[in-house]
Amino acid sequence: MFLLPTVLSFVLRLSLLVPPATSQHCKLNRESKRSVQQPLDPSIPSPSISRITNSSSTNSISPTGTSSIKSQPSSTPFVYGRDKVRGVNLGGWFVLEPWITPSIFENTGNDAIVDEYTFGQMQNRQDALRVLENHWQTWIVEDDFRQIRAAGLNHVRIPLGYWSIPLTSKDTQFSTDVSPYIAGAWPYFRQALDWAKSHSLNVIVDIHGAPGSQNGYDNSGQRTQPPMWASNQSYVQKTVDCVTFLAKTVGDKIDILEVMNEPAGFLGDDFTRVLRQYYTDTYNTIRATVGNGTGVMFSDGFRGLDYWGNSFNVPQYQRTSMDIHMYQIFSNLELSRSLDQHIEYACNLSQSFVGFESSNIWTVVGEWSNALTDCAKWLNGRGVGARWEGKWGATSDQHFFASCQGYTGDSSTFSKDLKDQMRKYFEVQIEVGERVQGWVFWTWKVRRCCDIPLGLLSETHYRLRTRMTGVIVKE
Numbered sequence: 001m002f003l004l005p006t007v008l009s010f011v012l013r014l015s016l017l018v019p020p021a022t023s024q025h026c027k028l029n030r031e032s033k034r035s036v037q038q039p040l041d042p043s044i045p046s047p048s049i050s051r052i053t054n055s056s057s058t059n060s061i062s063p064t065g066t067s068s069i070k071s072q073p074s075s076t077p078f079v080y081g082r083d084k085v086r087g088v089n090l091g092g093w094f095v096l097e098p099w100i101t102p103s104i105f106e107n108t109g110n111d112a113i114v115d116e117y118t119f120g121q122m123q124n125r126q127d128a129l130r131v132l133e134n135h136w137q138t139w140i141v142e143d144d145f146r147q148i149r150a151a152g153l154n155h156v157r158i159p160l161g162y163w164s165i166p167l168t169s170k171d172t173q174f175s176t177d178v179s180p181y182i183a184g185a186w187p188y189f190r191q192a193l194d195w196a197k198s199h200s201l202n203v204i205v206d207i208h209g210a211p212g213s214q215n216g217y218d219n220s221g222q223r224t225q226p227p228m229w230a231s232n233q234s235y236v237q238k239t240v241d242c243v244t245f246l247a248k249t250v251g252d253k254i255d256i257l258e259v260m261n262e263p264a265g266f267l268g269d270d271f272t273r274v275l276r277q278y279y280t281d282t283y284n285t286i287r288a289t290v291g292n293g294t295g296v297m298f299s300d301g302f303r304g305l306d307y308w309g310n311s312f313n314v315p316q317y318q319r320t321s322m323d324i325h326m327y328q329i330f331s332n333l334e335l336s337r338s339l340d341q342h343i344e345y346a347c348n349l350s351q352s353f354v355g356f357e358s359s360n361i362w363t364v365v366g367e368w369s370n371a372l373t374d375c376a377k378w379l380n381g382r383g384v385g386a387r388w389e390g391k392w393g394a395t396s397d398q399h400f401f402a403s404c405q406g407y408t409g410d411s412s413t414f415s416k417d418l419k420d421q422m423r424k425y426f427e428v429q430i431e432v433g434e435r436v437q438g439w440v441f442w443t444w445k446v447r448r449c450c451d452i453p454l455g456l457l458s459e460t461h462y463r464l465r466t467r468m469t470g471v472i473v474k475e
């Protein structure tokens with residue numbers, strides 16, 4: 001168990017260490033040469049609380065005067081604006097990702113099946129449905145929610161594909177046909193909301209896959225170029241209908257409804273114009289449907305927070321957060337950073353996070369990991385190699401940093417040095433997330449199984465690992 005005890009112990013420690021917002025550096029960056037051990041003293045309030053409370057009066061709730069750090073799960077309700085989001089993503093459950101569950105793809109025997117879209121398209125639908133049903137039933141079970149709570153976390157983020165939202169012809173003017181996607185996850189999703197509640201976990205639900213794909217990545221359900229979502233108003237409006245449906249049917253069970261995951265804002269201003277309107281429309285439909293109780297979350301869409309400055313302000317936008325994702329492995333530039341540079345880069349980000357939040361809406365790091373390479377098998381897509389080994393992209397862009405040997409697979413094969421690096425990188429990013437409203441780690445588990453027939457897989461074969469290095473931890 002490499003990761004989760006780390007989560008808990010550092011959650012407890014770091015909350016006491018957060019320096020004033022004016023600090024230019026992360027505490028752990030300054031002290032990265034020695035391990036930081038501080039006594040627990042719950043009477044010390046987190047300095048960031050008063051700042052956040054004052055920065056956006058109607059978006060905040062008065063602090064009670066002390067921080068809410070407890071070594072036992074709290075039975076008091078989570079208060080946004082006061083308490084820190086400490087969560088984990090339930091990735092690869094309702095939106096398949098080849099790198100998270102490779103065997104589901106390998107067992108098709110068809111290399112052209114690279115995402116959930118082709119999974120439904122290129123094989124017998126009854127066979128595909130049977131595999132998916134089994135996956136929905138077994139990938140995350142109630143005991144996972146118990147373990148997540150026991151690890152000291154207070155949130156889960158549940159990625160959902162639009163194809164799992166059972167719109168009827170009363171809910172939309174557009175076709176309710178989602179093929180080639182295979183519908184059917186809805187009851188399992190409803191079950192997940194109930195499990196979260198019974199284990200005192202708050203829920204962020206995000207639309208991770210939109211019609212036409214919002215980013216072209218396999219994690220949107222469809223690996224495709226160019227992503228079509230913003231190019232077709234029927235896709236956009238149908239997604240608004242999906243959000244309305246979620247608000248209407250489960251809005252009271254969702255703490256935060258994130259209306260879109262990682263839209264491809266890098267495609268330019270035409271795309272972001274559509275996106276801005278979509279954010280306004282979905283905010284309005286959520287408020288019109290469930291009032292002010294449900295939180296709303298937007299994604300920065302890879303544009304950085306500054307891009308969204310003055311777009312969404314309180315008091316107009318109630319209980320609203322911006323989601324920003326923190327990875328440093330998806331380009332050669334990022335991979336070329338030393339550990340100290342990775343840490344410095346993350347610390348630098350915290351300044352922009354704090355600055356944005358102080359004059360806009362709440363900010364949460366909704367995805368991040370302590371991966372230091374992109375070596376995890378198929379992280380860049382089924383059949384695609386790692387940048388780390390110079391096996392990604394056009395030949396002219398390829399750079400060989402090192403072999404992936406020792407950076408992926410079973411964490412027991414990792415050097416002590418690598419584990420130390422990953423631990424520090426983990427800790428510093430928690431600190432960065434807690435400068436604002438908190439963080440949600442990507443992801444709870446992945447499966448490394450591929451030499452085992454699917455039927456033999458049991459819970460003990462599941463592994464938790466980080467997004468990039470392929471840390472695999474026995475549960």
Ligand SMILES: *[C@@H]1O[C@H](CO)[C@@H](O)[C@H](O)[C@H]1NC(C)=O
Pocket residue numbers: 054055
């Ligand atoms: C909140 O901030 C404003 C200026 O931004 C300041 O005038 C006010 O005194 C602050 N209130 C508290 C309670 O700190």
Ligand SMILES: *[C@@H]1O[C@H](CO)[C@@H](O)[C@H](O)[C@H]1NC(C)=O
Pocket residue numbers: 232233234235
């Ligand atoms: C937009 O999407 C709809 C539904 O898939 C489709 O019927 C229509 O042809 C698309 N329009 C364009 C311009 O691509």
Ligand SMILES: *[C@@H]1O[C@H](CO)[C@@H](O)[C@H](O)[C@H]1NC(C)=O
Pocket residue numbers: 291292315318
């Ligand atoms: C939601 O908050 C806004 C702004 O404070 C307020 O005008 C509106 O009445 C509230 N709506 C409900 C349903 O409480």
Ligand SMILES: *[C@@H]1O[C@H](CO)[C@@H](O)[C@H](O)[C@H]1NC(C)=O
Pocket residue numbers: 341342344345348
């Ligand atoms: C962090 O910010 C400082 C000051 O702007 C800059 O000099 C430095 O290069 C940044 N570090 C990284 C890794 O980007």
